[in-house]
Amino acid sequence: MNNFFFKKNLIYFLLLFIIIIGFYIVEDFGIGIEEHFQRKSGFYWLNYILNLINTDFLSLEVDKKINEINYLNPNLFQIEQVPYYGIIFDLPMAFIETIFKINEPNQYFYLRHVTIFCIFLLSSFFFYKIIFERFNNYYLANLGFILFIFTPRIFGNIFFDNKDILFLSIITITFYYYLKYFKKNSVKNLIYLSIFSSLSTSARIIGFLVPISFIIIILLYLINGNDLKKNIKILFIFVFIYLFALFAHWPYLWSLSYYNFLNFFSPFFQAMNPIVFFNGEFYQSKYLPISYLPLWIILTTPVFILVLFINGFYFKIKRVFLKFINVDKSKIFSKFDLWNSNEECFDLFVLINFLLIVFLYISVDLALLSGWRHFYFLNFFLIYFSCFSLHIIYIKFRNNNKIKYIFSFFCFIFLILMISDIYKYHPFQSSYFNKLVSNQLKKKFEIDTQSLSRVHAVKEILNERNNQVSIGTASWTPLENSRSLIPTKLWEKLNFVGTNFENADFIYTNHYYEVNINYNKKYQIPENFYLYKIFSVDGTRIYSIYKNKKK
Amino acid sequence: MKIFVYKSLFIFILIFLLFHATFGYVLKSYESKVQNSFDKDKINFFKDKIRNEIEKGVKRDRILNNEDAILINKFINKLKEDLNDTN
Numbered sequence: 001m002n003n004f005f006f007k008k009n010l011i012y013f014l015l016l017f018i019i020i021i022g023f024y025i026v027e028d029f030g031i032g033i034e035e036h037f038q039r040k041s042g043f044y045w046l047n048y049i050l051n052l053i054n055t056d057f058l059s060l061e062v063d064k065k066i067n068e069i070n071y072l073n074p075n076l077f078q079i080e081q082v083p084y085y086g087i088i089f090d091l092p093m094a095f096i097e098t099i100f101k102i103n104e105p106n107q108y109f110y111l112r113h114v115t116i117f118c119i120f121l122l123s124s125f126f127f128y129k130i131i132f133e134r135f136n137n138y139y140l141a142n143l144g145f146i147l148f149i150f151t152p153r154i155f156g157n158i159f160f161d162n163k164d165i166l167f168l169s170i171i172t173i174t175f176y177y178y179l180k181y182f183k184k185n186s187v188k189n190l191i192y193l194s195i196f197s198s199l200s201t202s203a204r205i206i207g208f209l210v211p212i213s214f215i216i217i218i219l220l221y222l223i224n225g226n227d228l229k230k231n232i233k234i235l236f237i238f239v240f241i242y243l244f245a246l247f248a249h250w251p252y253l254w255s256l257s258y259y260n261f262l263n264f265f266s267p268f269f270q271a272m273n274p275i276v277f278f279n280g281e282f283y284q285s286k287y288l289p290i291s292y293l294p295l296w297i298i299l300t301t302p303v304f305i306l307v308l309f310i311n312g313f314y315f316k317i318k319r320v321f322l323k324f325i326n327v328d329k330s331k332i333f334s335k336f337d338l339w340n341s342n343e344e345c346f347d348l349f350v351l352i353n354f355l356l357i358v359f360l361y362i363s364v365d366l367a368l369l370s371g372w373r374h375f376y377f378l379n380f381f382l383i384y385f386s387c388f389s390l391h392i393i394y395i396k397f398r399n400n401n402k403i404k405y406i407f408s409f410f411c412f413i414f415l416i417l418m419i420s421d422i423y424k425y426h427p428f429q430s431s432y433f434n435k436l437v438s439n440q441l442k443k444k445f446e447i448d449t450q451s452l453s454r455v456h457a458v459k460e461i462l463n464e465r466n467n468q469v470s471i472g473t474a475s476w477t478p479l480e481n482s483r484s485l486i487p488t489k490l491w492e493k494l495n496f497v498g499t500n501f502e503n504a505d506f507i508y509t510n511h512y513y514e515v516n517i518n519y520n521k522k523y524q525i526p527e528n529f530y531l532y533k534i535f536s537v538d539g540t541r542i543y544s545i546y547k548n549k550k551k
Numbered sequence: 552m553k554i555f556v557y558k559s560l561f562i563f564i565l566i567f568l569l570f571h572a573t574f575g576y577v578l579k580s581y582e583s584k585v586q587n588s589f590d591k592d593k594i595n596f597f598k599d600k601i602r603n604e605i606e607k608g609v610k611r612d613r614i615l616n617n618e619d620a621i622l623i624n625k626f627i628n629k630l631k632e633d634l635n636d637t638n
Contacts, residue, residue: 223553275590284590287583290576327557337557362571365579519596 007138011128014145015121022117022159028427029159030455031109036481037076038162039112040069042090044079045251046098049091061098073481084252084267086202088170089116089162105484116162123169124149126176127383133179134343135391144387146415152422153300154379156429161450164376167203171377174200174210178349182342190234194241202250204377205268206357211242213352217345224336269367274476274514276369280444282516285367293361296372299437299445301382302421304414306434309382312389316351347388354381370449373430425537428452432540439539448510453535453543454482457508460533461545462490465505470495472504474523474546476514501526507546 047062069076093112102108127148132141149155157165174196181189197214200207215235222231247253256264276285278292298306320338327337339345357378360366368374390411397403425432431447454477461469471494473479480496497503499522507529517523525546532547608614615623 223556225553275592281587282590282592283583283587287586289583290579324557324561327554337553359567362575363567516590516592519592 010138010142011125011145014142015125018121018149022121023114025427026113026117026159027110029113030427030452031482031485032160032162033449033451033477034163035109035112035160036069036073036478036484038085038090039094039108040066040073040076041079041085042087042092042094043069045087045091046094048251058095058098061101062094065094065098072483073478075478082267083255084205085163086199086204086250087252088199088203088249089119089166093162104488106487109484112162113159116165117159119169120158120165121149123172126173127380130172130176130179130384131387133183134346135387137391137394140387140390140394143390143411143415144383147305147386148379148383150415150418150422151301151305151379151383152418152425152429152432153373154376155422156425156427156432157373157376157450159427160452161373161376161430163204164373167200167207168377168379170196170199170203171207171210172380174207175350175380178210178214179342179346182345182349185234187237190237191241194238195245197238198242198245198249201246202252204374205265206360206377209353209356209360211238213349213356214238216352217349220338220348221336269364272514273367274369275516277444277446277513282518285369286365288368290362292368293372293375296445297375297378297382299433299441300371301434302414302418303434303436304411304418305382305386308386308389312385312387312392313354315392316347316385316388320348320351350381350384354378357381371446373449421538425540427456428537428540428542431537431542433538442540446512447540448542449512451477451479451510451512453510454479454508455485456535457510457543457545458482458486458494460535461506461508462486462493465493468493468495470497470503470505472497472499472501472507474499474501474507474509474525475512477508477510477512479508499523501529504529505548505551506532508543509546510543511541 043062043065047059047066050057050059050062093108093115096102097108097111102111124145128141128145131144132138135141149158154165154168174193177189177193177196181193193214197207197211200210215238218231218235218238222228273284273286275282276288278288279295283289301309323338336345339348357375372378393407394404397407421432422429428448430450430452433442433445458471458479461471471479473496479498483491483494486494495503501507507525509523509525513523515522528549529546530549531544533545535542535544
């Protein structure tokens with residue numbers, strides 16, 4: 001009884017533990033490079049909606065906020081230039097910030113950080129439920145939950161990245177409703193699935209693959225001779241609610257003309273095309289080698305998870321392939337050709353989604369930058385197939401307790417090592433590299449691509465100087481935006497001079513550039529500066545500060 | 552019919568993968584090489600380099616040494632003669 005009680009409720013203890021840890025460390029993290037733009041986007045769309053419904057309610061406050069953003073952050077993109085970003089996080093946050101009159105920058109940014117942490121935690125609970133309902137094993141579900149949260153690069157982003165982590169969270173919840181729908185074909189579950197699919201699409205356009213995978217699965221049902229009328233009805237309800245929800249919550253779609261709809265996907269593939277430093281070479285972001293994404297994932301995911309993922313993926317592909325080539329015979333065992341149960345159908349759905357992403361990646365020239373953070377949603381697939389792998393291993397050795405215990409012991413050791421790495425890298429887990437990567441190799445990659453270190457660096461400089469200080473930036477980092485997490489009373493001490501190094505007392509660089517520094521010398525440190533400080537974690541250089549010799 | 556659909560799907564995926572693993576890969580890598588060889592920073596760097604060399608040359612007393620000057624002079628005169636002959 002005690003054992004049963006513990007197994008079932010372990011997740012709540014874990015959740016409580018992570019909430020306590022999360023609230024304790026949330027203020028350690030800096031500010032992400034896109035946060036100011038996203039906040040601006042939230043107010044832009046809030047203002048758009050207030051104007052649309054023609055109300056004076058809050059409009060004065062919102063105008064004030066927009067003016068303040070334009071004054072404090074004049075270099076941000078105009079939303080009209082890139083209006084297609086989803087609003088499901090930014091608009092409610094702008095509304096909350098306005099209605100509760102939260103006017104201190106560090107307060108509204110910490111509120112955003114706490115909110116994205118809570119959303120991610122909620123999605124992690126959904127992930128736990130997916131693993132439990134799929135494999136019917138509490139231990140595996142708890143282990144999956146821990147791996148899902150404590151993958152270092154993901155953990156490093158859950159406190160500030162309200163774009164990539166938001167998408168990972170929504171796609172996880174969408175998968176849960178998919179599993180729920182196929183376990184119980186109710187209209188309610190279908191509606192939830194449609195709504196979350198639409199949220200996935202607006203959060204990132206690649207989320208469009210989820211409804212496509214669902215349609216593929218329904219077509220596979222039809223090929224198996226399933227009730228045609230019923231499946232057409234399901235498809236109709238799904239597509240109708242999906243489109244309705246997409247239009248209802250994404251104001252960008254309201255402003256599109258017929259011509260824009262015909263070219264709906266083209267704006268999403270337009271990119272700034274900066275230079276990306278990858279594996280010791282400089283590339284244009286549109287013309288990166290195909291190894292870009294796989295190599296980043298291999299170097300920055302714990303080896304333990306990589307091995308489990310490869311094993312699980314191999315077993316799943318093998319299983320589907322064997323079912324595929326034995327289509328005629330499979331009817332003896334099951335009603336369907338490619339799966340035996342709803343759980344296996346879900347595996348296939350996950351696999352189709354993953355393969356569609358792989359096919360998209362190898363066939364379309366995606367402009368990538370900033371490591372693999374735009375693909376952090378792949379963490380769902382990495383951990384799901386890792387759990388599948390563990391499930392296979394436990395089934396294989398279910399009668400051999402000795403091997404099971406040894407394997408569990410090794411899993412425990414790897415978990416401890418992973419968590420110790422998180423501790424070691426704190427609060428720069430977003431710059432994590434696994435044990436396979438030497439310190440020399442780390443220098444061949446961009447590190448602090450989200451400019452998380454700028455608040456840390458500015459605080460360091462402020463500790464050194466009591467009077468006013470001028471700080472230059474020798475990297476692609478809007479350093480002045482770091483003010484948002486610095487108390488406002490210290491703002492007057494700070495003077496940000498950008499690349500006008502002649503006026504600077506200090507120069508900050510996180511070694512992240514949008515140009516090829518072998519040919520473009522705009523970030524070259526002048527000779528009258530000396531290296532004052534290097535901040536490194538586990539041999540990974542996060543940022544450097546140079547000091548003027550004369551000042 | 553069902554087997555036909557499965558086989559078509561299988562063949563389509565195989566062709567897709569085969570294309571991208573062979574022609575697609577080669578095309579992409581050449582496109583990438585060409586585009587990355589002529590990025591804006593490199594072009595600006597070489598423009599500046601040429602500009603600097605010209606400026607340096609202008610500042611010097613002589614750009615060419617005597618022998619080279621005579622040789623180039625002869626060469627230009629010869630070219631002029633040839634061009635005049637055709638008229």
